[in-house]
Amino acid sequence: MSDELVKNLRSTLSKFELALGQIKEAILFTSKNGQIQWCNQVFDKIVEKPHIEILGQCFSELFILDKDDNILPLKQLQDNPGQEFTLEYHSNQSKNKIYQIYGRSLQGSDESISFVFVISDFTERKNREHLALQSQKLEAIGTLTAGIAHEMNTPIQFISDNILFLKESINDLTQFIGVVYDLTQKNESAEVMHNRIKSLYEQIDIDYLKSEVPVCLNQTQKGTKQIAKLVHSMKQFSHPGSKELSPVSLTNIVGTVLDVTKNTWKNYAELEVNIDKKHDQVYSIQSELNQILMNLIINARDAIVEKYGKDKKEGLIKIRNQMTKDFVELTVTDNGTGIPDEIIDKIFDPFFTTKEVGEGTGQGLAMIYHAVTTKLQGKVDVSTNHGEGTTFTISLPVSTKGL
């Protein structure tokens, strides 16, 4: 090779190196054993080592992944030259950092395999997504709190009225007993005593108290049970235990969510719940399922209100389950507006919303999709007829087998 040509190539190489040092992503290439042959300055900074100490080191020893086997799928890349992959890893060195890694294998003219990696810092983006999910949760909590407050107010109102009535009744009864006692102390004739007691009995209307007090007590007891159930559901909703996949009862989930959301739909829609007890148990995370079902029910309610308005109660929301080969499907069907064809592909995108500003964050379905497909290891499906309604199907694993 002529000196001039070598000089030109060296100049080209050095321009590339300079340029690759100025981008946000870390770039490196390795031998087929994962030994680093070159990296840009960004990678030096990520692993916090001088450039020269990185060269020749094993990629997986420098860049320790928070993954059980700490192994990049090099074999997979090697067997399929030219394959690309995108994976997210939590690096151990930089705590709380999330990186996305793109890898590609290259076959040299001499049959030698090498790998090229591009590493992007995903932390900020993940944090943004996390914040958006948080705000979605807060928004949902706001909606629920108003509804639950209303739900609780009704029994509290009549319990408080009942207590007032019971207080008056007890006053009357105490007065009656006092008069009777006084008469026994006063050697009055039997006739006088009889007349006095009879007239007071009628005046106080003890027959009325005898029939009304038990009714009032029963009603009060029912009211407190209603509140206790609501409180229990709220607790189930907010502190629902395990964050790991574990056996969860669909009946419990549906009951809890219907309790806490009741106020959001009861004026607009009938609920038809049909949970087949044979397929009641799924392997899932209760808190996530609560959120997912709540979002689906509130969406169904919104679609119904949009179609029929707020003055009518023509909505119907059906919740049911069925068994498929490996999953239990939980479906939520509404007879609302349905989803137009032109936006059906976008409904699971973060921040996509057809609602007015301030009415929705556009995170509901994105959150459902993310939670079901990653945390719950299931699937989400939607079928819709514009103008007739929508069915969302959440497929959930029935056991840990095959996960």
Added chain:
Amino acid sequence: MVIVDEEGNIKYTNQEFLNVFGYQQDEIQGEHIIKIIPPDLRDAHNIGFSRYQTTGVSKIMGQDLNLKAIKKSGEIFNATQHIISGKQNETIEIGATIIPSD
């Protein structure tokens, strides 16, 4: 110890260099320095050397480095290397001391 010209061609080696790497003087004289760099590090060398040639910026000179080198036999060993550059009669020369550390 080894001295190369600005293209990386070997100009001078001392006896100890020949002993350590297992070359005869006439085998190595005029050869490119890449010969003593293990294959896995040649990409890094090419890029680093190109950068130095084009921009004059080196990330490695003037400090003790622990680097691998390869003998004539193919044996790879660790060595403490110290690289400096200087001008001799208007031409740049690069010198390195290499002390095996295994």
